[in-house]
Amino acid sequence: MTSQSAFRDALLDPSKAVPDGLEGAAHSPAGKRYSVYRNNVTHSLIAALQTAFPLVRKILGAHSFDSLAPIYVRAHPPTSPLMMHYGAEFPTFLATLPQLSKLGYLRDCARLDAAMRVSYHAADASPFDLEWFQQLPPDQIMAQKLHIAPSVCVLRSGWPLFDIWRFNMVEGAAKPEMQAQDVMISRPEFDPEPVLLPQGAAVWLDHLAQGETLGDAYEAAVVSAPEFDLAASLAIAFSQGVFRNITGSEHVETS
Amino acid sequence: MLDSARRFENLPASPGVGYKPQHFTDLQRDPGRVEWIEIHAENYMGDGGRPLAQLRALSERFALSVHGVGLSIGGETPLDREHLTRLKKLCDWAQPASFSEHLAWSTHGAEFLNDLLPLPYTEKTLTRVASHIAQVQETLGRQMLLENPSSYLVFAESTRSETEFLKELVNRTGCGLLLDVNNVFISATNLGLSAQAYIDAYPLAHVGEIHVGGHDEDTDDKGAPLLIDSHGKPVVDPVWALLDYTLAKTGPKPVLVEWDNDVPDWPTLRAETERAAKALAA
Structure with a gap:
């Protein structure tokens, strides 16, 4: 049996093996087929952050932002189906990253992005x-x-x-x-x-x-x-x- | 409640579109054959602002389908009551002609994973999904439609086919079905099965709505085709052919064109709805 816990555990952690009990056509191992779900989850959450934090992404540049976003996504998966609220801890998360310590204003910029979205809804x-x-x-x-x-x-x-x-x-x-x-x-x-x-x-x-x-x-x-x-x-x-x-x-x- | 809105008892058996805010003006000025729209419920659960204002305006002219993507009906854990309450609030306000959700899960514990994840088809999951559907229908005070997933893999433990599983859910709960023919084509290709055989085995009498959409093409570890449900491209010819095949058996049904990513300009999307209208007129 493949429990949803087992299915979920490897979703946000690419170093984990594909859960047992999943198969492709003709009982072949699921392999890359499971990765479709990994990609869907990770990319959709990164896309949600891109939409939510345009000022932060502009300041950091798309490449830096997109390489930091997966770290946040793994550490802070959403806790609600309302994606309009996703990223509430992102300002604090940015402030904890040593590689961004020179950008002291970034946290407030993320708060501004978050406030814009809250205001919108x-x-x-x-x-x-x-x-x-x-x-x-x-x-x-x-x-x-x-x-x-x-x-x-x-x-x-x-x-x-x-x-x-x-x-x-x-x-x-x-x-x-x-x-x-x-x-x-x-x-x-x-x-x-x-x-x-x-x-x-x-x-x-x-x-x-x-x-x-x-x-x-x-x-x-x-x-x-x-x-x-x-x-x-x-x-x-x-x-x-x-x-x-x-x-x-x-x-x-x-x- | 949207008191100015025309009320629609059912979705019309005509083309609809997955509504995108960038089409707000075009859709009203030049709807072509489009008589109804579908919205993702979760995007309209804010307290106010543009999303709800647009919905208010559009519902005066178009029939409305509310399509949930976050209820996790296939989840191992109980349904999120707070979320169910939000759905009820939205449905009570918008009075849609239809409410639908997916045969999938997306919530685990306190986490929402923002994807439609698959479940095995067993007696145990059947019982659980049926009780979740019953709870949704009771809370909302309406029948819901359940959509078939796009599959990339299967569970070794499954004891039933997807069509048997859906048939039994209909029997146990009285729910209707949303038949996504793009998903059927994706699953059949990925699992080496026949899409037409799936349609032949499917409980077509209970279909309340049909989806078509675009997908991406990839290959698995062995080089076999692996289609991915992306809703980011035009509908491919084999999916239109499968729609034609299905409609020949069911007669006219509400047919929705889904295009959620890399959203095109309105004329491009409208052209897809015209192709759907042609299928409906055949």
Whole structure:
């Protein structure tokens, strides 16, 4: 009998012998026929990583990426049939490889790729009522709680993450210079986009996400970055569809 | 639920295509003979965004087949209840005319191996697969279609032919069948059997859908032909001939053209569906 454990064990390990009890035509040994499954499994998982981590693959080059991917695939096979989630440990895995230790920013680049995919599949948001917000009396604005759309993700990086993304993915973009950058991934409609956040905006969004009022989140942002510009941050958030609706004293939620 | 959608009780006995997002606009502007589409269930299990929006739009015009590739019905371990719940959610929302899965396994323990792996055909596996199919049909509240695999090898322990195995699964569970004639051609070539004899022995009365697709050609250790199911090329003439042979026995059935890798432009794929339409009209 060939158990599924035995069949599986040799799939991701080419050094292991073909399991017993498998045959080709006319009772010949299975040999290369078993390798079809080996190839299918390994190649399909590598292809999934290629799709999921375009920025990392651009930085490393296709050849290096494709030679590292099998190591990850063997160490971290998927744990769910939803391949849209495959590769969650890839950023950490990259950071553990000694041969990549000089590319300190690679882990954050992998996190950016992962965040783009999560954003792509995130739940749709009910449209934000900008007109209502703009008609609020000034004294009420800071009491509002702004809800952040599920497709929004903020990455705080010690590297020039946004500039690295642009340099690799946008033709003609300038070479990155060393600085810390906060990047927001958002999805105005269906296509996630990285946006460079101004100083303090990541803290501001984080506090809003925790359910704080606009006023409290503003205070927190100013503490972290005295130059925090609320109007500019609101403008970015509105243009990127960051908010999904508002709960405030005079607003009735519709969803 | 997709409340704006036209409801289709059954897939039409006409050509369908495996839906690829790059064909979204072309498919609506110029569907040719295509009346229905098939999607891989797992690609539409996200929470929102473009995949679900496209599905919503397409289901207003095309009948829908939801085709699972991750349920591991042939697995030794119990079905993944979480995944079954996701399937139910998708089917309840999309209300497809058909749901199908594979006679294969892909999950082992906590691992998902992302391929359709083979199983021996024995009394023990028959009992297990039948109980898994019954569980799926009960959970989804609908009949499912089960697809025959493409085989590269056989298990020494098998005591039944694939067609006997499928026949018995139909008897025990009341499931329908998805007959992939490309898989039949691949398996027959790889195992030195007759594809027509397979069709002759197959329980054709229970076929709810037919697949055709492309495959790659290789050789085994002894230089014998080894065909590999790749869905990355046009359907070859012997597979079209096998479709003709099958349809002559069954009458018109929903025929799906599968092209999942190296996806061509829409006119190329549409031409394949026109060939399927010709087979259906013969």
